[in-house]
Amino acid sequence: MTTTQLPLLLASASPRRRQILAKLGLPYIVSVAPGDEDAAQAHYQGPADGLGTWTATHKALMMFTRPEAANHLVITSDTTVILDDHELGKPRDEEHARSLLRSLRGRWHRVVTGVVVSTMVDGQLRMQGDSCNTPVLMRPYTDEEIDAYIATGDPMDKAGAYGIQSASFQPTERIAGCYLNVVGLPLCTLVRLLANFDVYPASQGDPHSACPWSELCHIS
Numbered sequence: 425m426t427t428t429q430l431p432l433l434l435a436s437a438s439p440r441r442r443q444i445l446a447k448l449g450l451p452y453i454v455s456v457a458p459g460d461e462d463a464a465q466a467h468y469q470g471p472a473d474g475l476g477t478w479t480a481t482h483k484a485l486m487m488f489t490r491p492e493a494a495n496h497l498v499i500t501s502d503t504t505v506i507l508d509d510h511e512l513g514k515p516r517d518e519e520h521a522r523s524l525l526r527s528l529r530g531r532w533h534r535v536v537t538g539v540v541v542s543t544m545v546d547g548q549l550r551m552q553g554d555s556c557n558t559p560v561l562m563r564p565y566t567d568e569e570i571d572a573y574i575a576t577g578d579p580m581d582k583a584g585a586y587g588i589q590s591a592s593f594q595p596t597e598r599i600a601g602c603y604l605n606v607v608g609l610p611l612c613t614l615v616r617l618l619a620n621f622d623v624y625p626a627s628q629g630d631p632h633s634a635c636p637w638s639e640l641c642h643i644s
């Protein structure tokens with residue numbers, strides 16, 4: 425079976441990643457990678473910028489412990505928010521979310537999302553991974569805005585305790601790269617990885633732009 429014929433499996437609980445992947449116009453199934461990446465990340469010794477790809481690789485290996493992953497093209501991803509070369513992670517609780525948002529306020533940081541596409545065919549594992557880096561400048565939002573945003577609960581499942589897509593909070597002043605990368609799945613990176621497996625989008629990005637998916641990104 426060639427990889428072109430392998431069905432896609434998105435191993436993610438993130439509703440945002442499911443919405444983004446659907447933009448490629450390719451059929452896919454969804455499953456959730458088992459295991460606790462937080463515990464796994466405690467073993468990571470590399471630079472902060474590599475944590476996203478490392479964790480996406482870990483998620484893929486955990487997925488292949490599940491029978492449904494065999495004979496599928498598995499997509500895993502992990503988004504990290506890096507401030508002063510430290511990865512901030514998701515908020516432990518509301519107080520931690522408040523502290524993270526205050527540390528990011530009015531400053532530049534980087535969002536690095538690792539993406540891995542992998543297969544397990546006839547017991548042979550094949551993996552291709554890459555990451556995308558988007559510098560982000562946060563607004564000088566007030567403590568009152570932070571409290572109101574935390575009260576919505578939105579920060580709690582997000583790296584850095586914020587969602588760039590939050591219409592109510594609108595945390596970012598400017599970004600200098602891929603918007604979808606910040607939300608959690610850089611289509612530009614994913615499309616390049618899928619091409620290594622002879623899989624190509626059914627929908628067509630803008631072939632004339634620097635990034636064929638830039639019409640989906642809000643590079644400001």
Ligand SMILES: Cc1cn([C@H]2C[C@H](O)[C@@H](COP(=O)(O)OP(=O)(O)OP(=O)(O)O)O2)c(=O)[nH]c1=O
Pocket residue numbers: 435436437438440441456457501502503504505535581582583584586587588589606607608
């Ligand atoms: C910075 C940022 C992160 N995020 C989200 C993307 C990810 O879903 C989450 C980071 O956690 P991840 O561990 O990358 O992903 P996840 O736990 O949500 O889902 P899964 O591991 O099952 O794939 O933060 C936003 O939605 N908007 C943002 O602006």
